[in-house]
Amino acid sequence: MSTRSRGKSVYYFPGGKREAGETDVEVLCREIKEELDVEIDRDSAIYIGTFEAHAHGHDAEVLLQMRCYEANFSGTLTASSEIDCFEWMRYRDRERTSEVDQKIFDFLWERALIDM
Numbered sequence: 001m002s003t004r005s006r007g008k009s010v011y012y013f014p015g016g017k018r019e020a021g022e023t024d025v026e027v028l029c030r031e032i033k034e035e036l037d038v039e040i041d042r043d044s045a046i047y048i049g050t051f052e053a054h055a056h057g058h059d060a061e062v063l064l065q066m067r068c069y070e071a072n073f074s075g076t077l078t079a080s081s082e083i084d085c086f087e088w089m090r091y092r093d094r095e096r097t098s099e100v101d102q103k104i105f106d107f108l109w110e111r112a113l114i115d116m
């Protein structure tokens with residue numbers, strides 16, 4: 001599932017930057033709550049992998065390293081004020097996402113974890 005932040009042209013996986021002292025799962029829970037108003041079940045979080053690419057919206061030399069998790073959640077997905085919209089995507093939507101997300105789409109596709 002991908003989100004489009006206010007003023008951005010491409011879709012991002014929900015998430016964001018770590019604040020001082022936070023663990024990965026703490027960042028995950030905070031960002032998902034802020035963006036989509038649902039509660040992540042922290043015990044269900046499973047590390048998927050780390051992906052690197054140019055950070056969208058930054059100078060070409062700025063690299064983004066994204067540590068990805070899958071997890072269950074409870075509540076009703078609701079776009080917060082920082083999100084314009086969210087969308088369940090398929091592999092064919094790959095070009096509508098940021099550079100790092102396209103690598104993640106490829107990873108999911110190679111493992112048959114996303115539909116065409």
Ligand SMILES: Nc1nc2c([nH]c(=O)n2[C@H]2C[C@H](O)[C@@H](COP(=O)(O)OP(=O)(O)OP(=O)(O)O)O2)c(=O)[nH]1
Nearest residue numbers: 012013014015016017054055056057064098100101
């Ligand atoms: N969450 C998220 N961020 C992404 C993705 N792809 C991508 O290039 N980014 C970039 C955009 C941002 O520069 C950074 C995430 O920062 P953030 O979500 O905490 O947002 P922010 O407003 O503080 O970031 P910034 O634009 O000020 O750098 O990573 C993605 O799929 N998900």
